Amino acid sequence: MERGIxxxxxxxxxxxxKNQDVCEKCYxxxxxxxxxxxDYLFQNKGASIMNVYLDTKVPIKTIERFIRxxxxxxVDTNT
Numbered sequence: 001m002e003r004g005i006x007x008x009x010x011x012x013x014x015x016x017x018k019n020q021d022v023c024e025k026c027y028x029x030x031x032x033x034x035x036x037x038x039d040y041l042f043q044n045k046g047a048s049i050m051n052v053y054l055d056t057k058v059p060i061k062t063i064e065r066f067i068r069x070x071x072x073x074x075v076d077t078n079t
Contacts, residue, residue, distance in 0.1 A: 033058045037072055046075050 002015045006023040008030070013023035022030060036056050041047060044055075049067075052074070053060050066072045 030062070033062055034066060034071060037063060037066060041072060041074075049074055 002018065003012055004015050004020065005011070006013055006026050007021045008026040009023065011023060016024075033056075037052055037058050040052055040056050044051065047055075049060060049063055052058065052063055063072075063074075067074060
């Protein structure tokens with residue numbers, strides 16, 4: 001049994017698989033936040049990070065991580 005520290009809440013947890021980096025509670029929260037952001041972007045194409053944050057209340061840090069991990073794409077409308 002391998003243990004880890006959750007990258008989100010920084011608590012110890014027992015890993016279900018080797019590459020797991022968040023605990024089960026945080027995993028569920030991240031899935032909910034991802035679905036919220038994904039649905040928002042589908043309905044509001046071209047929205048900025050700030051718009052996504054203000055309208056969904058998903059933390060900017062989380063939105064930026066979704067972008068870094070290439071789970072979502074924010075289109076820069078300023079160019």
